[in-house]
Amino acid sequence: LKRSTVKELLASQDLDREVLVKGWVRSRRGNKYVQFIIVNDGSTIHTIQAVAAAETFPEETLKDVSNGACVAIRGQLVASQGKGQAVEIQATEITVLGAADAEAYPLQKKATSLEHLREIAHLRPRTNTFGAVLRVRHALAFAIHDYFNRHGFFYVHTPIITGSDAEGAGQMFRVTTLPPEHPPRTADGLVDFSEDFFGKPTNLTVSGQLEGELAAMALGSIYTFGPTFRAENSNTARHLAEFWMIEPEVAFNELEENMDLAEDFLQSLVRYALEHCADDLQFLNDQYDKELLGRLNFVIDNAFQRLTYTEAVEILKSAKQKFEFPVDWGTDLQSEHERYLVEKHFKKPVILTNYPKEIKAFYMKLDDDGRTVRAMDVLFPGIGEIIGGSQREEDYTKLTTRMAEMHVPADELDWYLDTRRFGTAPHAGFGLGFERLVLFVTGMSNIRDVIPFPRYPKNAAF
Numbered sequence: 001l002k003r004s005t006v007k008e009l010l011a012s013q014d015l016d017r018e019v020l021v022k023g024w025v026r027s028r029r030g031n032k033y034v035q036f037i038i039v040n041d042g043s044t045i046h047t048i049q050a051v052a053a054a055e056t057f058p059e060e061t062l063k064d065v066s067n068g069a070c071v072a073i074r075g076q077l078v079a080s081q082g083k084g085q086a087v088e089i090q091a092t093e094i095t096v097l098g099a100a101d102a103e104a105y106p107l108q109k110k111a112t113s114l115e116h117l118r119e120i121a122h123l124r125p126r127t128n129t130f131g132a133v134l135r136v137r138h139a140l141a142f143a144i145h146d147y148f149n150r151h152g153f154f155y156v157h158t159p160i161i162t163g164s165d166a167e168g169a170g171q172m173f174r175v176t177t178l179p180p181e182h183p184p185r186t187a188d189g190l191v192d193f194s195e196d197f198f199g200k201p202t203n204l205t206v207s208g209q210l211e212g213e214l215a216a217m218a219l220g221s222i223y224t225f226g227p228t229f230r231a232e233n234s235n236t237a238r239h240l241a242e243f244w245m246i247e248p249e250v251a252f253n254e255l256e257e258n259m260d261l262a263e264d265f266l267q268s269l270v271r272y273a274l275e276h277c278a279d280d281l282q283f284l285n286d287q288y289d290k291e292l293l294g295r296l297n298f299v300i301d302n303a304f305q306r307l308t309y310t311e312a313v314e315i316l317k318s319a320k321q322k323f324e325f326p327v328d329w330g331t332d333l334q335s336e337h338e339r340y341l342v343e344k345h346f347k348k349p350v351i352l353t354n355y356p357k358e359i360k361a362f363y364m365k366l367d368d369d370g371r372t373v374r375a376m377d378v379l380f381p382g383i384g385e386i387i388g389g390s391q392r393e394e395d396y397t398k399l400t401t402r403m404a405e406m407h408v409p410a411d412e413l414d415w416y417l418d419t420r421r422f423g424t425a426p427h428a429g430f431g432l433g434f435e436r437l438v439l440f441v442t443g444m445s446n447i448r449d450v451i452p453f454p455r456y457p458k459n460a461a462f
């Protein structure tokens, strides 16, 4: 007899047949005549109920069928007499595959706080909440590949260990095999990286963009989707030290087309989740955030508001709201400002463009005014920045001038400059923070709760 998933059984029209299900017990209750065993196997947010009659299963045979145990249940799939479920299993055989000491099992039936679950991150996928989040996370990852595949993009794999700082922001984790206590030193007393594994200092990548640009200048439209690492000491509900980023890069696209791509991409991902994760999203909506489904539908139905940084600063300066950080042209926007624009002023997603060059990365294309660059940030309700991107500076001289002004070492990026030396072309791209997308779609409030094993300052447990 082939195992069926709970999802398959709940959707089955084919009743009064023998079935086999395997999964983890969520609860067992009942009386001396009958016991009800509630099982989930991860295929869906829903559970299936197995009914164990006392004639077949005397009390002592079910003593190990407790919350958290793994069981295999064989029986007849029948229409349920009780309310709350359409079908149930009349059990004929129950095997405990793995018992779980009911006293010691960390996931007790009473609600456990998200903070506590973070401390038992290895077990939290067994909860309804994390089951739902992980299934939505999977669906979004699939939808991303599907979107790009349908639009003629190629998936390229960029390195995780790198010798260069793609963002020029100095937020990298060093990768080394040198002994931390007594690293070899040069005559000047500096650490001698010629003795290191790669013969030079290396780091975990902060972004695959620069390598992605090389690929776009050969394949036309590409994307990366991989882990990225930032050693920024941001202890917030929006930052991780290890997060996944999706970075499309398109030859011949300019800023306008980059914005069109970002908007269409985000809307189709949200639409996919609404269509394919309806049960999980309904659960998350009911459990945590009653406005979740409304917000997701709003995003797919309404065009994003596009405006320049300069226009945004004018709006913020004339806002009645008092900000903790004052705004003036040239300052970077804080999340309070971004959230004001999205949640209070426009009440819809916003794409901000043409930021001052001083607050953006070296590779962004300079505007004709010489003061701003063709940057774009997509800001989402409840999230703030979900996407950061730009049209790239394709002109060799202008790019190397910017690099010199920003103290970006040109010798380390000589390979990158070859794209501008040989057959350069206008191109543009952006980075979508995968966990910020999952955060938005699930309506969870902390980014640490949308990745299985979050990495943040002072936390790398598991």
Ligand code: 4AD
Pocket: 166, 167, 206, 207, 208, 209, 230, 232, 238, 239, 240, 241, 243, 245, 247, 248, 385, 386, 387, 388, 389, 390, 429, 430, 431, 432, 433, 434, 435, 436
């Ligand atoms: O704005 P960022 O730093 O842009 C880049 O890395 C560019 N190379 C992207 C590109 O143009 N190809 O990061 C892009 C996005 C942000 O908008 C945010 O969603 C996410 O990555 N992000 C983070 N997510 C979680 N934790 C962090 N510490 C993040 N830093 C950035």
Ligand code: MG
Pocket: 385, 387, 388
């Ligand atoms: Mg950014």
